Amino acid sequence: MTAVRDTDRTPDVDRIPRRRLRNRVALLGACGLLLTAPYAAWPGAAPAMTRPARADGAATDAAVPPGLRHYYQQKLLWEPCPGFPSFQCTTVKVPLDYAHPDAGDLLLKATRKKATGNGARIGSLLFNPGGPGASAIDYLVGGHADLFSPSVRTSYDLVAMDPRGVQYSTPVDCEINTPTTPSGVGRHMSADSAEIAAYDAGYEQFTNACARHAGRLLPHVGTLDAARDMDVLRALLGDDRLHYVGFSYGTYLGATYADLFPSRVGRMVLDGAVDPAIDGYQDFLQTAAGFQVAWESFANDCAARTDCPLGRSVKEISRRLDTLRRSLDRITLRQGKDISIAGDDLLSAVATALMSPDWGLLRAALRGVLAGDTTALQQLLGSAEDTSSNATDAFFAISCLSSPLAPRFTSAQVQAALPQFLRASPQFGKFYANQLMQCTHWPVPPTQPSHTVTAPGAAPILIVGTTRDPATPYPWAKALARQLSSSRLLTYDADGHAAYHRGSTCVDTAVDRYLAQGQLPPAGKICT
Structure with a gap:
């Protein structure tokens, strides 16, 4: 899930809110690199169909339905990425609608960096930075590959695939001039009912533009379909199990995959966890509270300093x-x-x-x-600047198909909710109350309800939670750890969003040991 959505106090469709703080903003500072786009966006949206049925998690590749077999058996052509010769690029064909695979195809872009050295190769490690709407390809090519330890780099090919609807993979394009200025966080909003109504009108204008220009694709960019796409890629990479690192919204995508295909889960790390069982109202309320905790932690530290x-x-x-x-x-x-x-x-x-x-x-x-x-x-x-040209469009299109990510409230209901949000966060409560309206007018109903995920029979899954994480509050990591039957929770007692590759030797060592050796940290392990 996200970066904070950037809003303006007008209903102008060109100033529609941007993504929430659920992506890896910290990663930009860690990499110190400009994330340039290595490919042109790939066209090819096909007519919409119905929601795909739930997969049989116990199935093997041999049990893939006949209509899907040719997707699992296609041959990938890997070529050097233009401008990034140490990376290879390819295109993956997937069905628009898994329930009706003869209805048309989508084309997804993927990139990989081959394992280094002569160590024992485990397989491919798929990476997703969050969002939704963030380009995994941009993050991996832009510097994140260099942050993985030598033990991980010798064990895995590092792989990134933009989910359907995102940037290089048949992108959602609402054909509006969404802002690209670096202001991707919270906005002030008064409790005035007319101003709330203006926000609502802005969301409606944006929704209408998406329905006109991307309506055929909108039913088919949800997390359920993206998780199925990952299973196709897993098979084409030659891996019996999916090895995966997901941050923020990427944890929701990973947990969805585990729930669909528990027998195909390999070594999976979910860092900055989203709780799939939470409803949209509580999602935004608890995120507001999370930012308040983070702000007061900063203020407490600042108060003790002479400067x-x-x-x-x-x-x-x-x-x-x-x-x-x-x-x-x-x-x-x-x-x-x-x-x-x-x-x-x-x-x-x-x-x-x-x-x-x-x-x-x-x-x-x-x-x-x-x-x-x-x-x-x-x-x-x-x-905070967003380099993904369709990040706003993809964010809404993906979020609005998932009830935990996107509530649908009227302006009157937002007015009534404001006092509770302000109690949760005097600084950020107004902004997050406004977000309750983001999918109210969306033309496609949600396809993924709030629900617990259990993934029975899955291999051990490592969940990492940061105690004062503003964007994905720590209680969400604990909730996901309780739900997934094979999970182990690693706690990082610190500030900031997510933990892996953020400067903690304790966290990085624990995650690397799990990825390279399959060794989980002790139960109850806390890094400080």
Whole structure:
């Protein structure tokens, strides 16, 4: 699930909210690289059909239904990726509708980096960074491959495939001018009913554009179908079992795969877990609360420092943040001809820093804004920039097919919900209450209800949860660990979104040992 969706206080369809903070924003800072697109988007959406039926998790490849066998038996042509010669690229053909495989095909893009050295190769390790809507290919090619340890790199080919609807894999294109400016986090919203109605109108305009331009594809980009696509890729890679690392929304995709195909689960890591059993209302309410916990953790640390720019207590720091944001709403801070900072941008920077977490840069950004200097703030906003051209369209199209990811509430219901959201998060509650309307007008009903996942008989699955994760709160990791029958929970007592490859030797060692050797960390293991 996500980056925080960027919103504007108008119903203008060109300013429709962007993705929630459920992607790997921290990864951009870790890589230090520009994630450039190595391919052109791939066309070819086919007519829509009905939702695919649930798979038999005990089935073997030999038991694949006859209508799907040619997908499982196709030959992949791997070629050097243009501009990235150490990576190979290919195209995978999958059915638009698994229940009616003769209804047409979709073409998905995938990339891989072959295992290094002469060590014992285990197989392929599929990677998904989250979103939904984030390009797995961009993340892997853009630097994430280099973060894996030598033991993992010698054991696996690293593989990324953009899910259906995303960037290079038959993308959802609503043909609107969605924003590409680096402001992908929370937005201020008043409790005024007219303003809430304006948000609702904006969502409706965006929905109508998607229905006009991408309507035939919209029923077929859900997580259930994406999980089935991963099983086709697993077979074509020559692996009996799927080895997988998923972050944030990628954990929801991985858990869905495990529930569909438990006998085909290999070594699976789910980091920054989404709870598939949660309903959309609680999803947004608990995420607002998660950002509040993260903010107060920062404020508590800041209060103890002599260079804290906002005060000496959590209460004072929070009050001054609100005052500063409101002042920027009234008078935009300008620096040069092209830079203008409003209250929304300030909140965006705060949320981005809480995700990373980068508290030193956040203190510098707050100090700079007070002095009229936006340099540090622009650094934070730049790290939230989305490089996936259809990320907004894909985010909504995928989320709105899953009840846990996308609620459908009226503007009146949002008005009634605001007090509870503000109690959960004085700083972020208004923004997340607004998100309750994001799929209210969506033309396709949800195909994946909130439900527990158990994956009976699956190989051991490692779940990683960060105690003060703002975007996927720690209770979700514990809930998923309770649901999956073969899971083991690794706890990271820290701040920020997700844990693997974020600087913890304890976490990285535990995950690497599991991936390379199949050895789970001890039950109850906590890294600090």
